[in-house]
Amino acid sequence: MARAIIADDHPLFRAAMNQALSDTLSSEILEVSSFQQLEQALLTHPQIELVFLDLSMPGNQGLTGLSTLRSQYPDILVVIVSANEDTRVVRQAMALGASGYIPKSVPLPEWKTAVVTVLAGDNWLPASMQDVINQPDKELSAFANQLEQLTPQQFKVLQCIANGLLNKQIAYQLGVQETTIKQHVSAILRKLNCINRTQAGILFKQMLTTPDSFDQPL
Template sequence: MSLETVKIAIADDHPLFRTALIQAAKKSLPDSQIIEADSFESLLKVINDHSDLELIFLDLNMPGNDGFTGLTRIRNAHPDIQIVMVSATEDPHVINKAISLGACGYIPKSAGLDEISNAIDVVLDGETWLPANIDIMEDENSEATEIAEKLSKLTPAQYKVLDMISNGLLNKQIAYEMHIQEPTVKNHVSAILQKLAVNNRTQASTLFQKLKQLEQ
């Protein structure tokens, strides 16, 4: 990987690990521009403020990121941004699910600076980086892959409506939160049910809730 300028967001609520990721990124890409976020909401602001963002390091369990909902939300709205999941969890099942849902890499927090730097090079070269001795198990992650494929069909607005449905909000409340008309919400809901191949809001909510359970 050439030492070009790359804009990177590091989203983690642990300052020490953010520092480690910054050091690793600077080692691999000394001219990179790095922006920090300590919550998922602050990360969303970073994404909105920086349209040329290329790479995100996303903590699996940071505030505001329930399970894999953060990963799928960003992948849905910004498919061109590469996302590397970081976590203290080293369970191969969790790692495989992250890849199945669209992550381009998974870095355990036990990784050293050289290992993280190598992961950055691999990901920016368009390949998937996994810890040593971890293999992608296709059959095991068929459910995660199916969910990812269905969610990828939603527009960002529809994804947001689905998120609110899963939190129990009614159409009127969703309309208020999104500053749109209630008939527009109803149209979104109809499209969501069709794209997810479900019959009602409860089934749609259940499918979305599985994202929060996939790390278990």
Template sequence: MARAVIADDHPLFRAALKQALSETLSGDVLEAESFPALQELLERERQIELVLLDLNMPGNQGLTGLTAVRNLFPDILVIIVSANESPDVIRRAMAFGASAYVPKSAPLPMIKEAVEIVLNGDNWLPEHLRQTPANEPDAESEDFAYRLEQLTPQQFKVLSCIADGLLNKQIAWELQVQETTIKQHVSAILRKLGVINRTQAGVIFKDMLRAGEEDSNPQSFD
């Protein structure tokens, strides 16, 4: 039975990471090369406990994938494995529910250490980031993360569509529900986020989550 998924669009990185994790995790380690593929796996493989998530894989922009997994699959732990080492991005990722943030430049033994610590119930950051601003609380992100947690999975999907600029009618078609249902969801979203209109909700969602564009060059896995 699979316990983990490596979600990254670099085949060589996935292969190296999979080999390393096979010594740490029992069962299969699955792979996803896009965020839609990851969602399909998580829907199908309900025993998954851990996702190692790239911030900038196809279908994922910044921290939107992290928040989607945390909202739709709250029992699954997420480790961000990214080339982006911006303290602001790391701070936001941890605020939005990541259990660890691992630079792609990290050697494989360090990634294994992060996985072991996270599966034992603790959060993890590499040593050089623990005493930096990346490890300081981000009150604004933590507040927004708390508000996002109040959304139902369907409301989260509606908010994502709003942020993409879709109208209620388009969202209703996308989610295969009545437009009146979407209007009810929108009202609930505005109330839970504490904003006055859908435009504000979409802008905040983008500003808070769509950070973390990373270098697309091949990574080192020493």
């Protein structure tokens, strides 16, 4: 059975990555080209242990995909795969629960080392990025800890708030009563230590956006 999913919208890159990692994982590796396909694959393949997530694939804006996976599937290891080598983005990803960050410039043979390291329970970064772990962002780490306190449904509500939706719209989108959304909002504000929903939405966007994802819906 498949143990891993490569989530990237470039078929040639997926194929090369699949070939490079097939021996290491010793099982079928699934491939998807959008975040929506990834979510569906995770529903139909509950045995998945590892996801390689491209930051810029369709349906994944900034680091919201990573945070969604950490909220919905906390036992799945997520390794970010990206052409973005911005230190701030790497630091964000690791603080938000990524098990590794592999720049697409890294030679494919190194991917095997990364996978073995992650499956062994350790985080992996290329040598050039090790300072990211040694110099953590305290504010970002604090937010990540607060985010972990949210239930999966509360996380969805917070994402809707960040996108500017009203309680009635969120209730319709999630198929629940508006009173339920109000209860979720109150819990979210308490857990994030925010005074109102506007502050919560701004904080969410600030912490989860990357330089190439500003002004796009989360």
